Amino acid sequence: MPQFKGSEVISAPRQAVWDFLTDPQKVGGCVPGLKSLQVVDSDHFNAEVQVGIGILRGTVKVKYEVVEKVPPERIAMRMDGSGVGSKALINATVELKEAQQGTQLDWVADVTVSGTLAGLGARYLNDIAFKTVSDIFKCTKEKLSK
Amino acid sequence: MSKAPPEIISLYTQDSSALTLKWLGKPLKPKEDYRLVRGRGTFVDDIQLPRMAYMAFLRSPYSHARIKRIDVSRAKSMPGVLLVWTGDDIKRRMRPLPQATPPPARNAIDYPLAVDKVRFQGEPVAMVVAESRYIAEDAVNQIDVDYEPLPAVVDAERALEPGAPLVHEEVGTNLIAHVHYKWGDVDYYFQHADLVVEAKFHYHRFTGAPLETNAVVADYDERADVMTIYCNNQAPMEWLPQLSAGLNMPYPKLRVVTRDIGGGFGTKLINYVYMILAALASKELKRPVKYMETRTENLQAAAHNAERTCTVSAAVRKDGTVLALRMRCVDDDGAYSRHEPAGMTVWAQVSTGMYKIRALENDYYAVFTNKCPSTSIRGFSRAPHLFMIERIMDRIARRLGMDPAEIRMKNLVGPEEMPYMTPSGGIYDSGNWPEGLRRALEAADYWGWRKRQEELRRQGRIIGVGVVVGSDSAGPNMAQVKMYNPGLPYTGGTEGALVQMTPDGKVRVILGSSPQGMGHETTAAQVVADVLDVSYDDIYVQTGFDSFSSVYTMHSGTYGSRFAPIGLSAVYLAAARLKEKLAKIAAYLLKCPEGDVVIENGAARCAKDPQRSMELRRIARIAYGNVNELPPGMEPGLYSLAIFRPPFQNPDENRRANLALTYSYNVHVVVVEIDPETGMPKILSYTALEDSGRIVNPLIVDGQVHGAIAHGVAEALYEKYHYDENGNLLNPTFVDYLVPTALEIPDMKVIHMETPSPFTPTGAKGMGEGGGTAVQAVISAVEDALAPLGGELGESHADPETILRILKGAARGKSEV
Numbered sequence: 001m002p003q004f005k006g007s008e009v010i011s012a013p014r015q016a017v018w019d020f021l022t023d024p025q026k027v028g029g030c031v032p033g034l035k036s037l038q039v040v041d042s043d044h045f046n047a048e049v050q051v052g053i054g055i056l057r058g059t060v061k062v063k064y065e066v067v068e069k070v071p072p073e074r075i076a077m078r079m080d081g082s083g084v085g086s087k088a089l090i091n092a093t094v095e096l097k098e099a100q101q102g103t104q105l106d107w108v109a110d111v112t113v114s115g116t117l118a119g120l121g122a123r124y125l126n127d128i129a130f131k132t133v134s135d136i137f138k139c140t141k142e143k144l145s146k
Numbered sequence: 147m148s149k150a151p152p153e154i155i156s157l158y159t160q161d162s163s164a165l166t167l168k169w170l171g172k173p174l175k176p177k178e179d180y181r182l183v184r185g186r187g188t189f190v191d192d193i194q195l196p197r198m199a200y201m202a203f204l205r206s207p208y209s210h211a212r213i214k215r216i217d218v219s220r221a222k223s224m225p226g227v228l229l230v231w232t233g234d235d236i237k238r239r240m241r242p243l244p245q246a247t248p249p250p251a252r253n254a255i256d257y258p259l260a261v262d263k264v265r266f267q268g269e270p271v272a273m274v275v276a277e278s279r280y281i282a283e284d285a286v287n288q289i290d291v292d293y294e295p296l297p298a299v300v301d302a303e304r305a306l307e308p309g310a311p312l313v314h315e316e317v318g319t320n321l322i323a324h325v326h327y328k329w330g331d332v333d334y335y336f337q338h339a340d341l342v343v344e345a346k347f348h349y350h351r352f353t354g355a356p357l358e359t360n361a362v363v364a365d366y367d368e369r370a371d372v373m374t375i376y377c378n379n380q381a382p383m384e385w386l387p388q389l390s391a392g393l394n395m396p397y398p399k400l401r402v403v404t405r406d407i408g409g410g411f412g413t414k415l416i417n418y419v420y421m422i423l424a425a426l427a428s429k430e431l432k433r434p435v436k437y438m439e440t441r442t443e444n445l446q447a448a449a450h451n452a453e454r455t456c457t458v459s460a461a462v463r464k465d466g467t468v469l470a471l472r473m474r475c476v477d478d479d480g481a482y483s484r485h486e487p488a489g490m491t492v493w494a495q496v497s498t499g500m501y502k503i504r505a506l507e508n509d510y511y512a513v514f515t516n517k518c519p520s521t522s523i524r525g526f527s528r529a530p531h532l533f534m535i536e537r538i539m540d541r542i543a544r545r546l547g548m549d550p551a552e553i554r555m556k557n558l559v560g561p562e563e564m565p566y567m568t569p570s571g572g573i574y575d576s577g578n579w580p581e582g583l584r585r586a587l588e589a590a591d592y593w594g595w596r597k598r599q600e601e602l603r604r605q606g607r608i609i610g611v612g613v614v615v616g617s618d619s620a621g622p623n624m625a626q627v628k629m630y631n632p633g634l635p636y637t638g639g640t641e642g643a644l645v646q647m648t649p650d651g652k653v654r655v656i657l658g659s660s661p662q663g664m665g666h667e668t669t670a671a672q673v674v675a676d677v678l679d680v681s682y683d684d685i686y687v688q689t690g691f692d693s694f695s696s697v698y699t700m701h702s703g704t705y706g707s708r709f710a711p712i713g714l715s716a717v718y719l720a721a722a723r724l725k726e727k728l729a730k731i732a733a734y735l736l737k738c739p740e741g742d743v744v745i746e747n748g749a750a751r752c753a754k755d756p757q758r759s760m761e762l763r764r765i766a767r768i769a770y771g772n773v774n775e776l777p778p779g780m781e782p783g784l785y786s787l788a789i790f791r792p793p794f795q796n797p798d799e800n801r802r803a804n805l806a807l808t809y810s811y812n813v814h815v816v817v818v819e820i821d822p823e824t825g826m827p828k829i830l831s832y833t834a835l836e837d838s839g840r841i842v843n844p845l846i847v848d849g850q851v852h853g854a855i856a857h858g859v860a861e862a863l864y865e866k867y868h869y870d871e872n873g874n875l876l877n878p879t880f881v882d883y884l885v886p887t888a889l890e891i892p893d894m895k896v897i898h899m900e901t902p903s904p905f906t907p908t909g910a911k912g913m914g915e916g917g918g919t920a921v922q923a924v925i926s927a928v929e930d931a932l933a934p935l936g937g938e939l940g941e942s943h944a945d946p947e948t949i950l951r952i953l954k955g956a957a958r959g960k961s962e963v
Contacts, residue, residue: 058287082291084287085207086207087208087293113874114208114209114267114295114872114874115206115208116207116442116446117207118207118870118874119267119876119878119879119882
């Protein structure tokens with residue numbers, strides 16, 4: 001699986017972005033297709049997510065864990081998804097830099113998918129993986145810009 | 147090598163004197179089709195029993211991973227869930243599945259549910275039985291498994307390298323078995339050859355994709371302590387030891403039933419794992435349990451063919467005579483040996499192909515990989531082997547500047563040498579192969595196409611012509627397994643049949659086979675009608691197999707194209723014995739010398755006095771009810787049971803043996819044109835000549851030829867499994883695994899020759915697989931099209947991507963893909 005990258009410029013102070021990303025309730029709310037969210041502690045949450053890729057539809061359970069925090073510039077997270085006969089592992093790192101219009105958010109993610117999803121979605125999995133991760137940060141941007 | 151010795155020929159030659167040839171060879175409407183085309187067949191999923199529960203599986207997303215923890219608590223607590231089991235639950239209830247492999251591969255531990263580790267993607271990890279399939283599937287989603295992913299081994303040759311990840315740690319190697327075959331003085335021929343042609347080929351991974359997937363209903367009757375398993379297994383008796391061991395029940399308590407089966411193509415040989423699981427669950431719950439596999443489960447995890455990679459060297463004379471072959475082959479058998487490594491010996495049925503090749507050496511390996519377990523898909527092991535030989539024949543022809551048809555004609559075994567004994571002891575029973583080739587070339591206008599090909603090439607069109615001579619060896623000698631494991635107590639190749647004339651003069655037939663659409667009810671009825679000379683409409687053949695009433699041996703079943711040579715021979719013998727008994731009774735009642743009794747048109751008469759005759763149904767009534775009229779001392783009833791036993795022998799110390807009873811042959815001539823924009827080959831012309839001995843029913847024979855061509859064309863151009871380097875199967879649905887539709891199948895011209903086999907009483911030969919000739923012929927044609935551009939195909943599959951790569955490479959220089 002390739003590595004995905006993306007950037008967003010968010011018109012909010014860096015500390016506000018940091019606070020958002022380290023609040024499981026808030027960042028969890030940005031997971032696409034969220035059905036339920038159960039916060040364990042400030043670094044962990046469990047979510048149930050509705051997925052629909054081609055003919056493959058169902059619920060995926062996601063375990064979210066913060067693995068590294070360097071306030072207020074860097075956060076590394078791990079999302080472990082399982083369901084619909086598949087496993088998905090996303091390791092993402094987010095870097096926050098002060099920018100003219102607010103905060104620049106640069107993210108990098110490694111995605112590994114196994115199981116039915118890897119087969120069924122083989123042709124468009126890259127697009128979907130990219131979209132899923134980038135949606136989280138797009139959502140972050142939208143919510144903070146309000 | 148040469149004509150078989152007379153004592154061998156007489157050993158094999160069968161008496162066919164009971165045939166009247168009134169019903170054989172006629173295009174009679176298949177008996178089973180009337181119900182099947184109206185949707186009235188009975189398949190496993192049609193079976194509904196009171197209180198039936200439904201089984202579903204959690205399957206592994208990883209091709210190779212350690213199972214760290216399984217939490218089934220949430221699934222167990224769901225309403226409607228009756229049972230949730232993991233590998234540990236199964237391990238407590240049964241011993242591991244017996245392994246037919248030699249040590250150390252025999253140490254592999256195989257359970258129907260994964261224990262501690264998963265070894266291929268889609269392997270069952272846990273099972274749920276619930277009140278409905280919906281509940282069962284929902285509960286499967288509530289099972290949590292923690293896996294520790296492990297590096298996967300997906301390349302068979304790399305699997306043998308030191309340091310490769312081990313599929314089974316307890317084996318200590320990925321090698322399943324290694325056999326070195328050497329027949330004839332290979333070294334001498336290679337020393338004295340004018341040239342040596344060498345190439346490496348890969349036979350790819352595909353499946354049979356039957357319309358009906360694997361299915362089972364297990365029904366434990368607690369009061370009788372009898373387990374009934376309705377299944378669609380192709381050879382239930384072959385696996386009864388596994389079932390008996392798995393369930394700890396003796397054979398007389400274990401009833402295995404097949405009814406109509408919606409296609410098998412070999413894929414349904416290893417579905418016994420589901421039979422065991424459903425049966426264990428039924429025994430636990432004391433309720434019937436049904437499992438019906440989904441299409442994705444079938445494509446991902448049911449059964450693939452073993453991939454094969456061979457390096458082939460041929461010792462050749464300048465005139466095109468092929469003297470000897472030297473091969474090194476590796477079979478990729480997947481994660482478990484559930485049927486394999488039989489494929490590492492079965493190819494030896496057709497060791498030197500169709501040719502007078504004098505010597506052969508084959509250094510053979512079979513290995514475990516983290517892929518779906520393999521079994522015997524259409525043309526099992528022989529099709530890949532003949533592929534290797536036919537491909538090297540084309541390469542030799544190109545090196546020598548000979549036409550591919552000419553080099554084949556030069557090397558084909560001639561009719562004067564039949565029955566022909568191969569260097570490995572195979573006995574090709576009959577046929578006129580050069581004449582078959584001549585007729586096929588003529589019917590296909592081969593030489594005309596060669597001329598047109600030149601003209602069209604000058605216009606820039608990419609045209610290829612392929613010609614292949616193949617064999618559909620049939621009716622296997624199971625002693626072939628001794629070649630890789632001499633200790634296996636499994637030899638010969640037999641089948642049973644019961645023919646009973648009932649008191650009303652009708653005839654009831656029970657077979658040991660479990661057909662999947664091959665028309666056994668029809669052909670068995672034709673043989674019985676022919677031998678007894680009664681009406682085809684008065685013959686009633688029981689559908690399917692039932693271990694509580696069918697006549698069986700441990701070979702019973704429908705695989706290896708065995709029904710025509712072996713099953714029908716048992717039917718013939720049973721009917722002939724019944725005819726003898728009818729004649730004895732008639733002689734007594736008609737006061738006619740036994741030798742003068744003639745049985746024809748449903749009656750017995752005395753040849754010397756036609757007035758003295760009686761209908762068979764009168765004899766039948768007497769035989770069952772009016773028994774004081776029977777000859778003194780004669781046992782009442784008209785039951786006739788026969789088990790046909792070909793005179794097979796075990797391989798000798800040099801692994802020489804005849805491994806099949808009959809050898810149908812076929813010649814396919816294919817013309818393709820390649821679209822330079824898309825790389826897609828289009829079949830312009832397809833001609834097939836088939837000689838399967840005496841034709842029992844031409845409709846069925848033609849159907850088999852059409853099916854073999856459709857599957858072969860698909861294997862060559864459409865059907866191929868793609869695994870990524872982590873062992874993810876990338877095309878487990880019909881969206882990406884391309885089973886052809888009618889649109890992809892070319893018009894085909896099928897012509898016949900009919901050389902009866904001397905080794906079967908009916909003269910019929912097995913022809914249910916087609917020998918892979920279609921795959922070879924299509925690839926031969928595609929390579930012929932690409933050859934002037936410098937491209938050669940290294941595989942049995944040529945998709946547009948491969949072909950475009952060759953076309954692009956052609957601009958830059960020679961390429962091999």
